[in-house]
Structures are given as structure tokens and as C-alpha cells.
Amino acid sequence: MNEKKLVIAAGAAIGLLSVLLVKFGNPPNMGVCVACFIRDIAGALGLHRAETVQYLRPEIPGFILGSALIALATGEFRARGGSAPIQRFFLGFFVMIGALVFLGCPLRMVLRLAAGDLNALVALFGFAAGIWVGLLYIKNGFSLGKAQRLAPSNGFILPGVAMALLLLLLVKPAFIFFSDKGPGASHAPFYLSLFAGLVIGALAQRSRLCMAGGIRDLFLIGDPHLFIGFVAIFVVALGLNLTVGQFKLGFLEQPIAHSDALWNFLGMFLAGYGSVLLGGCPLRQCILAGEGDTDAALTFLGMLTGAAFAHNFSLAASPSGVPLSGKVAVIIGLLVVTAIGYFNLPQYVQATSRKERSTYGTQS
Amino acid sequence: MAHRVDARGLSCPQPVVLTKKALAELQAGQLEVVVDNPAARDNVLRFARSAGCQVELSTAGDDYLIRITKKQV
Numbered sequence: 001m002n003e004k005k006l007v008i009a010a011g012a013a014i015g016l017l018s019v020l021l022v023k024f025g026n027p028p029n030m031g032v033c034v035a036c037f038i039r040d041i042a043g044a045l046g047l048h049r050a051e052t053v054q055y056l057r058p059e060i061p062g063f064i065l066g067s068a069l070i071a072l073a074t075g076e077f078r079a080r081g082g083s084a085p086i087q088r089f090f091l092g093f094f095v096m097i098g099a100l101v102f103l104g105c106p107l108r109m110v111l112r113l114a115a116g117d118l119n120a121l122v123a124l125f126g127f128a129a130g131i132w133v134g135l136l137y138i139k140n141g142f143s144l145g146k147a148q149r150l151a152p153s154n155g156f157i158l159p160g161v162a163m164a165l166l167l168l169l170l171v172k173p174a175f176i177f178f179s180d181k182g183p184g185a186s187h188a189p190f191y192l193s194l195f196a197g198l199v200i201g202a203l204a205q206r207s208r209l210c211m212a213g214g215i216r217d218l219f220l221i222g223d224p225h226l227f228i229g230f231v232a233i234f235v236v237a238l239g240l241n242l243t244v245g246q247f248k249l250g251f252l253e254q255p256i257a258h259s260d261a262l263w264n265f266l267g268m269f270l271a272g273y274g275s276v277l278l279g280g281c282p283l284r285q286c287i288l289a290g291e292g293d294t295d296a297a298l299t300f301l302g303m304l305t306g307a308a309f310a311h312n313f314s315l316a317a318s319p320s321g322v323p324l325s326g327k328v329a330v331i332i333g334l335l336v337v338t339a340i341g342y343f344n345l346p347q348y349v350q351a352t353s354r355k356e357r358s359t360y361g362t363q364s
Numbered sequence: 365m366a367h368r369v370d371a372r373g374l375s376c377p378q379p380v381v382l383t384k385k386a387l388a389e390l391q392a393g394q395l396e397v398v399v400d401n402p403a404a405r406d407n408v409l410r411f412a413r414s415a416g417c418q419v420e421l422s423t424a425g426d427d428y429l430i431r432i433t434k435k436q437v
Binding site: 003076078080083138139143144145146147148149208213216217220221223225279280295 | 403411
């Protein structure tokens with residue numbers, strides 16, 4: 001299959017499986033949402049105690065393991081890391097805060113749009129604007145530095161965590177929390193969710209599908225390749241939503257959504273801004289983590305921590321709107337991402353290494 | 365000597381950004397780009413082809429060597 005067909009197939013599969021997962025029990029317009037599902041996993045592990053959003057979503061371990069299996073099979077599994085891990089952790093943290101203020105990752109944004117939720121259109125403008133601003137840094141030489149090859153064992157840590165999560169879901173020990181009501185209580189059967197996760201993970205690994213990458217490449221080099229995947233998700237989900245009667249056009253009373261335009265825009269602005277500096281959206285981070293990228297694995301842990309903070313400190317939005325603390329967190333996030341962008345421009349990176357050379361007397 | 369871009373260890377889109385910059389500075393001739401992951405390899409290949417250049421791919425251990433030939437405009 002050529003590259004273009006692959007990215008269309010990956011997008012179409014995501015669109016199809018997302019509508020199917022909702023049909024079989026996942027929350028409305030949330031067939032697949034990386035941010036929401038990581039938040040539910042954080043809740044299930046007791047990292048936050050928001051009773052309505054606690055479930056060990058098998059889709060997320062599915063993404064990681066689907067990617068790991070296909071990468072191992074094709075020889076693309078490579079343990080690597082060391083490209084600004086702590087800064088990536090906090091970028092992941094704030095991407096999650098932005099996504100949970102909007103109520104969805106870039107993937108759910110497209111799915112919400114395909115179900116007629118026009119708040120997601122406002123968010124899409126915010127997401128694209130955040131990517132555009134992040135690209136200003138990239139065009140000026142922004143870099144989080146080079147990753148190094150690592151011993152293979154490093155690459156298996158996050159896939160190992162993914163397997164442990166699946167095991168906990170099957171065994172259901174008493175210390176794992178499961179919602180009785182709310183979005184956390186709505187879920188498709190285990191095997192269907194896991195199957196969908198594995199298929200999406202494998203296809204996303206092969207096609208390099210990335211929501212942030214699609215818009216980024218369009219702006220940066222005029223390359224529509226990844227954006228076509230984005231469009232494929234939208235078209236297939238839209239067609240199926242219209243067929244099964246899950247399409248409702250408008251801003252108001254959309255499922256698990258609020259209609260505060262400013263914060264929908266700014267939440268996804270933060271998510272786009274952070275994602276473009278990370279080099280990929282939350283889905284792409286899961287995929288990279290699956291193929292041995294430990295920096296992406298740390299980004300994943302940053303997202304998990306961000307989700308826990310979002311509900312422990314009431315930062316996350318709800319259908320009734322965005323709390324003040326959430327607005328403050330988004331502004332802090334914008335400042336932190338800006339600082340990370342700025343201080344990784346070549347003049348600052350090189351200024352530091354020059355100083356180090358003179359301190360340690362190394363010849364340049 | 366051919367111009368060379370070492371983009372090993374860099375995540376997307378930096379390999380493409382570096383390639384784009386090097387190609388813009390090059391009047392005509394060859395540019396060698398080294399990357400170490402398949403996503404970067406595919407992106408650089410796609411970019412160079414869309415810029416109307418000839419490309420040639422080879423592997424060296426775990427690295428991918430992409431030879432881009434830019435014709436005189």
C-alpha cells in the first residue's frame with residue numbers, strides 16, 4: 001500500500017471505529033479521545049477522585065501495544081531518548097490541561113466536528129493558531145535537542161505499563177476505581193475497545209498519522225499528506241454519524257462539551273502550541289512511545305500527571321463551563337510553553353554550550 | 365564535496381526544516397541528509413520529491429542516507 005492510501009486507511013479506520021465504539025457504549029462523540037481516556041485512566045488509578053471519569057480505557061494501551069507490535073514486526077522499534085525529557089514532560093502536562101479545558105484531544109475535536117458540534121470548529125481555529133505560533137519557533141531553529149539510542153529495555157517500559165493496565169482491567173482489584181455514572185461509566189465491551197485500540201495503533205504507526213503534524217506540514221511546507229488523514233477521519237465519521245442519526249448541528253447542548261468560545265479556542269490553542277513543539281499530538285505521542293521513544297513515554301506520563309492535576313485542582317471544564325482555576329492554568333500553560341519555545345532557540349542553546357566550553361576549558 | 369545535513373536524533377519536523385534550508389542555500393548539486401528514523405526518512409523523501417529533486421536512498425547501519433540532487437534552476 002502506498003503512503004497516501006495508508007494515511008487515508010488509517011483516518012478512515014479511526015472514523016469508522018470511533019462511531020462503532022460510541023454505538024457499543026463509549027460516551028457520545030468520544031469513540032476515541034486520547035486526552036479523555038488518559039484522564040479516565042488517571043481516575044481509575046486513583047490519581048484523581050472525580051467519580052464520574054474513572055475507567056481503565058483499553059483503547060490507550062491498545063494504541064501503545066498496536067504500535068509496539070507493528071514496529072517490532074517491521075524492524076522500526078528503536079529504544080531512544082534524551083531529547084529534553086523534563087521539558088517534554090511539562091509540554092505533555094500542559095497539552096493535557098488545554099485539551100481538558102476544551103474537553104477533548106485533537107482527535108475528539110475532529111470527531112465532535114463530524115457530529116455537528118460547532119464548538120469544535122472554534123477549537124480547530126485555536127488548534128491551528130497554536131500550531132502557527134509554535135512554527136515561528138521551529139522556523140527560527142527551535143530544537144529540543146537530539147535523542148540518543150538507548151539499550152532496548154528502555155523502549156519496553158511503556159508497552160509494559162500498557163500491558164499492566166490491561167491486566168488490572170481484567171483482574172479488577174479493589175484499589176482500581178470504576179465510575180458508576182457519568183462518562184466513565186459508559187464504555188464499549190473490553191475486547192472491542194482493545195481491538196479498536198490495537199488496529200488504530202498499528203495503522204497510525206505505519207502511516208505516521210498525526211493531528212498536529214497534518215496542520216503543521218500544511219503551513220510549513222505546503223504538504224497535505226498527513227492532513228489527508230485528518231480529513232479522512234472527518235469524512236468517514238460524518239458519513240456514519242449522518243447514517244446512524246448521531247449528527248446534530250449547533251453550538252448548544254452538545255454532549256460532553258461547553259460553548260464558551262474563548263476557552264474552547266484558547267484550550268486547543270495551548271494543545272496545538274505544545275503539540276507542535278513536541279513534534280506530535282497526544283495520539284502520536286502514544287504511538288512513538290510504543291515504538292521505543294522514551295521521550296514520548298515521558299510525555300505520556302506528563303499527560304497522565306496533567307490529567308490528574310486537572311481533576312484534583314478543578315482545572316478541567318465540564319458541560320457547565322470552564323472554572324476560573326482552569327482559565328488560570330491555561331494562561332500559565334501558555335507562558336510555560338512560550339518559555340520552552342524561547343529558551344530552546346539556537347542563540348540560547350549555543351550561548352550555554354559556549355559558556356560550558358570556557359568553564360571546562362574544552363577547545364571549541 | 366557534497367553538502368551534508370546530519371538530522372540524526374531529531375524529531376519531526378526538524379529534519380525537513382534543515383533539509384529545506386540547505387536546499388534553499390544550494391544553487392545546484394548534491395545534498396546528503398542523514399536521518400535515523402523512518403518517519404523522518406519518509407518526510408525528507410516526500411519533501412525533496414515535491415521540490416522537484418532527484419532522490420536516492422541507502423542505509424548505513426541504523427541510519428538512512430538520502431542523496432538529493434538539485435538541478436540548476
